[in-house]
Each structure stands twice: as C-alpha cells, then as structure tokens.
Amino acid sequence: QVQLVESGGGLVQAGGSLKLSCAASGRTFSTFYMAWFRQAPGQEREFVAGISRSGVTTSYTGSVKGRFTISRDNAKNTVYLQMNSLKPEDTAVYYCAADRRVTHGTVDRREYDSWGQGTQVTVSS
Numbered sequence: 001q002v003q004l005v006e007s008g009g010g011l012v013q014a015g016g017s018l019k020l021s022c023a024a025s026g027r028t029f030s031t032f033y034m035a036w037f038r039q040a041p042g043q044e045r046e047f048v049a050g051i052s053r054s055g056v057t058t059s060y061t062g063s064v065k066g067r068f069t070i071s072r073d074n075a076k077n078t079v080y081l082q083m084n085s086l087k088p089e090d091t092a093v094y095y096c097a098a099d100r101r102v103t104h105g106t107v108d109r110r111e112y113d114s115w116g117q118g119t120q121v122t123v124s125s
Contacts, residue, residue: 001114002026004096009119012086016123020081022096022116029077030054033102036070036081037109038092038121045095047107049081059105063089086123093118 003025012018020036035050049070050059058070067086072079079096097112106112 002029002032002098004098004114004116006094006096006116006119009094009121011122011124014086014088014123014125016086017082017084018086018121020083020094020096020119020121022079022081024077024079024098026077030074031100032098032114033100033104033106034070034072034079035097035106035112036079037095037097038090039095039118040092043092045109047109048094050105050107051079052104057104061107083121086121088123088125090121091123092121094121 004022006022008020036048037045038048039045051070051072055072067084069082095118096116098114099112102111
C-alpha cells in the first residue's frame with residue numbers, strides 16, 4: 001500500500017476549472033497504477049480517470065472525456081486531475097486511488113487497495 005493525500009478541491013462556478021493533486025509517500029510510486037474516483041451524496045463511488053504506471057496511457061469515464069485530464073509526475077510522486085468546463089453534476093468528493101496489480105482502465109473501486117481521504121469539489125450553477 002501507499003499513503004495518499006489529495007488537495008486542490010474547492011468551490012467553483014459552472015464552466016470554471018480546478019486542478020486536483022494527489023501526493024503519494026514512498027519511493028515506489030511508479031509501480032502503482034493511479035486513478036481518480038468521485039462520490040456524490042447518496043451515490044456509489046465511481047471511476048473518473050486512470051493512468052498507467054508510465055503515464056503514457058489514460059482512461060476516462062464518458063461524462064468527463066474532453067473536459068478532464070489525468071497526469072502524473074513520477075519524480076514528484078504526484079498524480080493530477082485537471083478539470084475544465086466544470087458542471088454542477090461534477091460536484092462530489094474526489095478520491096485518489098492506487099494499486100500495484102490492477103490492469104489499465106479498472107473501474108471497480110474494490111480492486112484498489114490504497115485511498116486518500118478525499119477532497120470536496122463543489123460546482124455552483
């Protein structure tokens with residue numbers, strides 16, 4: 001497992017942007033597949049985006065394609081989620097997740113064994 005700490009959430013108007021960061025502990029960050037999930041009140045935690053260990057390959061859920069970009073900097077042990085053209089339906093707690101074994105594009109949250117504490121993103125209309 002790895003310790004994860006998210007930051008960058010906040011309140012933004014519809015159409016605005018936010019950039020989330022997730023800092024990981026340890027010296028083996030590059031061996032972890034990284035992903036962002038989100039959970040709105042009363043809803044299941046859902047996959048948002050994932051990125052391969054090298055950072056070359058990314059995957060997105062349909063509702064965020066073209067608006068969100070996941071990236072990672074293995075030298076800084078950090079994964080990012082750039083969110084543009086935000087909509088009120090993007091309002092949720094956003095979680096960073098990591099796992100050494102999952103294959104690219106794994107969307108089942110039960111497959112990830114490391115989680116951050118979450119950061120709130122609120123988009124006002």
